[in-house]
Amino acid sequence: MLDALTLDQMRTFVAIAETGSFRAGAAKLLRVQSAVSHSIANLEGQLGVLLFDRSGHRPVLTAEGQTLLTNVRDILLRVDAMRARARGMGEGVELELPLVVDTLFPTTILGKALSEMRSQYPSVAIRVAAQPLGEPINALLEKRCKISITVGEHFRDPRITLEALSSIAMVAVVSAQHPLGKREKTLDVADLADHLQIVQSDPSPLTEGRDFGVISPQTCRVSNQDMKHALILAGLGWGRLPLWQVERDLREKRLVRLATRSLGRDSQVMSEAYLAHRVDEPLGPAGRALAQALLHLCSELPS
Structure with missing residues (x-):
């Protein structure tokens, strides 16, 4: 019977647990309450345990329900991550975004920019190296990263395009x-x-x-x-x-x-800090999102 479990049942279970009632869970899912109650009853029958104690005014998670809620949330998280990654593959989104950042660049700005990028492309893995002087440009030349941030005017190469940040x-x-x-x-x-x-x-x-x-x-x-x-x-x-x-x-x-x-x-x-990437390797969707976030955040810094 466990093979008959559906993602819809799991999402319904989580919605009720998070909202505290069948009525609120139904409203969150934009469904009628009877459909939500039926879905949970089927789920309990397939699992062979009661998920909610319905004896009071509001449903309360049983001990078994509390334990299984953790498993269900984990399953849904993994499914959503798989869907995001598959969607990204279809859109040409990078599987991984390796970048090398000059040690002089503010880490708080970098962290905020990466968070903004991840909110749009949660499936993209990030690999960050903080390196000084010529290494951000050298890493691009050797194709060890897709994007870098370099500081100063000493490192120029016609194969690298630069855009001033701050x-x-x-x-x-x-x-x-x-x-x-x-x-x-x-x-x-x-x-x-x-x-x-x-x-x-x-x-x-x-x-x-x-x-x-x-x-x-x-x-x-x-x-x-x-x-x-x-x-x-x-x-x-x-x-x-x-x-x-x-x-x-x-x-x-x-x-x-x-x-x-x-x-x-x-x-x-x-x-001056510059955003850098290879001329012959345009940035993908995640790289462009990171670049836009960096440019926006740096534009708000006091001049």
Whole structure:
């Protein structure tokens, strides 16, 4: 008899459980109450258990009903996911959307954009890598991702199309306990060169033999932005970090801006973030939805 169970019966069961009554469940499903009652009676007969205690004013889930409700919700979730994936295949929706995002790009904006995309295409799997410098472009060139976000003007290739998203403020900072953080006079390049600079390494071959913004002969090279942030906070050295990452540290005076005019006004420079993809591989529906979400969210940021 279990083979005779229908998805309609399961959806009816969930509707009554969630609304608390046969009448409200029927209204939610746009059906007459007698049809809903008949559907649940058939379901109980096929399962061989009572799902609802009808002795009171309102139906109450039995212990068996509570247990089976979890199973039914799981089944419906899987069926809906399968339908969404099948619908996506018919529409040419990507099965997976791999993307590489510059470590300087705000993670909150990325998270919101991905959530918006997923609301439209829930069947699409997401694979995100946060990589610095040339790697977002390199990943596109090597076809390891479909879309990327890159920051700065150093990485251009005619095979890659770029669309500006927003400006990223980069701030030269140091721990408030570091000797440079305690200096009251304006610092010059020689002062900075006397201390260790924390520098982001590039995992791609695009910057081989080149350095960007390296002033000090004393460097500590790190593989990710969080490590750079942690080492600067610990007082090991100084370096540039995105303002969104250090705003709280600056506000609570764990970090201070370097008192120098050599690294931009108020030790701050602006870098442009770009949405990037290959010219010969146009974005699919999910990729376009993500791009639109990013553009919309970035347009609302203060300029």
